[in-house]
Amino acid sequence: MDYGHDLRFGSFITPTASPAQNPVVLAQVSEAAGLDLVTYQDHPYQPAFLDTWTLMSYVAAVTERIHISANVVNVPLRMPTLPRAAASLDLLSGGRFDLALGAGAFWDAIAAMGGPRRTPGEAVTALEEVIDIVRETWRTDERSGVFHDGSAYPVHGAKRGPRPAHDIPIWIGALKPRMLRLIGRKGDGWLPSESMMQPGDLDEGMARIDEAAHKAGREPQQIRRLLNIGPEADTRSWVHRLAALTLNSGVSTFILASDDPQTLHRFGQEVAPAVRELVEHERGARGTAAADPRSRTARAARVAGIAYDDVPAGLRAIEPGDFDYADVRNTYTRGGSPALVLLPADTAQVSDAVRFAARHSNVPLSVRSAGHGISGQSTNDGGLVINLRALNAIEVLDEERRLVRIGAGARWSEVAAALGEHGWALSSGDSGGVGVGGLATAGGVGYFTREYGLTIDRLRAAEIVLADGSVQRVDTEHDADLFWAVRGAGANMGVVTHFDFEAAEVGPIGHARLIYDAGDLEELFTVWGRVVTESPRDTTAFLTVAPQRGGRFIAIAEIVVDQSDPDTVLSRLQPFAQVAPILDQSAQITTYAQVIAGADDGPQQGQGSPITRSGLFRDLSPDVATAAAALVRSGQTYFFQIRALGGAASDVDADETAFAHREAQFSIAAFGSEADRLDLMWGPLGRHSLGLYTSFEASDRPERIEEAFPPRVLARLRRIKQRVDPQRLFRDNFPVGSDSSELTSASPCGQLA
Template identity: 50%
Template sequence: MEIGRSAFTDLPVSDTTAARRTPELFEEVAPADEAGRPGTPSSRPLRSAEVRARRRAGIAYDEVPEDLAGTVVEPGDVGFAKVRSTYLRGGDPGLVLRPGSVPEVVSALAFARRHRHVPLGVRSGGHGISGRSTNDGGLVIDVGRLDEITVLDESARLVRIGPGARWRDVATALQPYGWALSSGDYGGVGVGGLATAGGIGFLNREHGLTIDHLRAVEMVLADGAVVRASETENSELFWGVRGAGANLGIAVAFEFVVDEVDEVGWAQLSFQVSDPAAYLEAFGRVAMAAPRETTPFLILGNGVAHMMAMVGSADPDVIIDQLQPFAEIAPLVQQQVVIAPYAAVMNMFPESPHNGRGEPVSRSALVHKITPAFAAASADLINSGAAYWYQIRTVGGAVSDVAADATAYAHRDANFSLTAMGVNAQRLDRWFEPVRRQSDGLYLSFESDRSPERITDAFPPATLRRLRRLKAQVDPHNLFQDNFNITPSTSRSVS
């Protein structure tokens, strides 16, 4: 069955401003000192007794540093509903700190060090599936205001990006230059989380992970030190940031070398699927044989499969030729294929506020090949109804060109990344465990199970040992632990 050429149309690109700054929640208050006495200029808002009554125990609200006081959000504030939760997880933090500069990030971490007894979450975009960038009664350091996007060297395609920028805005800013940076599958995600975890996106088979384009990162460490890491400066930290950055500090700026990317082919295809296991095996064979210019993502349900794929070409014949083998796996019931700028794909979904509820239940697996055993276990999971979301992302290609020990993201031989989501953790685990037994690791960005075993699944033994030694150097007291925590090694030497 051939994909109709008439489906190719132009997809408009949003003219959203590339680099936005979030309006300040509070305006400057009339001069007063911390006790409310007139005569001392201060940016601290005056909060009513009703608002102060909603403060959480154990947090010294009146000791928030002066440079942060005007933008913090407390539980009783009007703006709290917009910052309490993440994309999937409901939260009720005791205080959200919103630094707008590197010195303010240093101040925020100093405040956090004085509050080690409460949880600490760090947030860029708040879209992380694990939901660890919010908590109950603790602190959240939200770097969303650090959202600048700057071209440092046009000839070298070197771009500086703040952790709070959203990938939709990055794509829009790069489009006039004919550039793009592989950045997940949804433009509303913040740069900071993706750029420190890996970055599996629609360009990765051709251009590699997001972290493979990183040339330098500026970070604030647990002790407040501001450092720059690259291949020649703090190289061990630079290695660790690319895959385990959430454990090592707060990134305040990234420098990327981006790719020249013209218009791309963008396809959304739906199939009738009577046998999920057989379909998965066939999809796996076709995907591994596909040219690396094509990166398909698959969402498989009971009786239907939906595939989204990007082809790194603006030639209709090339796009059709590379998609045709996928169209022949099962009856095609719906299709949309367009030629569009990468920025159009990143802007296709509207921005929406994060209003998560409860705890997300998500499981992840990386596999080298979709074997009959993996496909059968996956089909059982899908048919059980325990997972309302089953997605396979293709990896491999350029991702596998990088040596396994070059970055903390070590599973370079994986060709597929699976995410399964459910409502009940016990029920999902019952059906997911047979799938996990067929896997070769996991990608932490799509995992919500915080069992210690998940750390060993995510990082091979040599990688984990090296990360623990690095952790002992940059965060010996384990300030950054309310995530998938890598505990510091007792040995301080790093090989």
């Protein structure tokens, strides 16, 4: 039968060590011929052969597109490092490694090298154990180690990872019934050699695999059928024979065993296109459906009420049963289980994603700009996530004005590196792993805040997709009201896809880290606040308190001075050296890109939900310092941070942006493990707060919206919300609300921008 798989063509090259028959060059020939796959036999005991794994690694480095595989891996001599070796080669090749396994043969040669000697039954059992171990090792979303109580490969707490770049298929080379049943139960593909088969073996093997798949609750269509073949002299008869093997027997990948460059070229340039054309025509006549890329198990993981099959064409979607799901489900601080993650490639696809979300308005909707965030609002349980990580371009629009366009999916480390090449920078928090979109719609408290203001203060225009899917460009002359709202409450109004910023000229800077003995917390906070506010605006500093054993505390100061002269930097740092006893210190002249480099760009694996309290403060008065010290000593916060604002951020009129607490000189955030206890200890400190900054708040307390936005600001936001999102599609990230009761009770205000 025809399983409807897409057709693939590959080469099977001898890994000879002879320079006259270079297997690396033949791989390049295979790629140039348009083949999809290059494979090598794996017989480590052959002295005339190159080591196959080393060869595949070299080939991966000198090719660009073609996939690489052993044909097949000699499992007895490749374990126990096989899972990590396979994942490593896949990562290094950009997702171009496929794993084909063999249970073992030539046992005398294997034993001579120190490998095991197994009976046929033991070899099948061992191979099944390997399949389980390999897949479990790649499940990096699990926190525990890998355990497998097997007879051949007992594993007791092995570390997981690395995770491959793509869902590596596991193909199995086999002919015997027990191995065929294993393929049906657990394999992703069958890879026999035609030269070793008798008439009828192919169809009989297909039937055995299908039967075993059905018994295991799998769809036979999920198992690819590959075949090692030899060359044929007559191209036309060759094409028709291969097409018949696809249409009648289900073979969808043909791997040509040949070391002749001309034959490989003919196979890729003449045979493969003709087979594809013939099969496509016949499938159309028969009405053969394409193979479903998702297994029965993956479909079973779908959430009721989501129209998975209606996702717009071309829009990438990741479901709970997909390999990539573990990479997109969680955030830095929160564990999530969304029903569907959409990954648009451009603004048009963002519009498609928003319209799709509007048809599912009964489930949560989160928008993620691909970086990590404190609040954890960019994932959910059972809803939709629009992940903007593909919209990560950074473009200079106007060199003279230092005007740059940045995609919402970029991370700030990438932005800092790109702008640094021009001698520019944008203030952007304290971690390069943060995504642009979330920070640039909330405010942006960073290392240049006192000199250049918040991130939003450098924003000159934005492109936003509204709830109806329409795209609008906003600035001070085009829908100034919406542009005002985007700067501080943008997540309420739509999905901002691109930002136009005016960067600041920033060359080499001073960066210092001071570690204080925080024995006297009240004194530390009070003096710290005074030193920060009295410092020149080119100096911005953050302070983090960390508990130590025995009830002690240390405080870590991160200080950035926008000066390149060492003497000037030292003069700026001198007052900070007097704040409290210093346990350790470092200072250097560096670049902003280096200061926020080193962030983990991999998938976020947060668990549970973050518990935070935060606030904005006019100063660190003795009363504030006392309340803050009591909170830290209570043991209810494991992370307590004070960030400097003021300076240029306070120069901006409170009515100019939706971020309105411009008189605040400090932002304070506290993380805890128990919400009620953290709330209790935060209370005395919170009474001094002017309001809060949404990026540092994870609580769902209803009053937090009023704390984030003063009454006049909130009333204006609600009116804009009613205009651009009357159905409240964007309601899951600090929603300002837009129903009539809220609008009626809100204080009236006129046009503020």
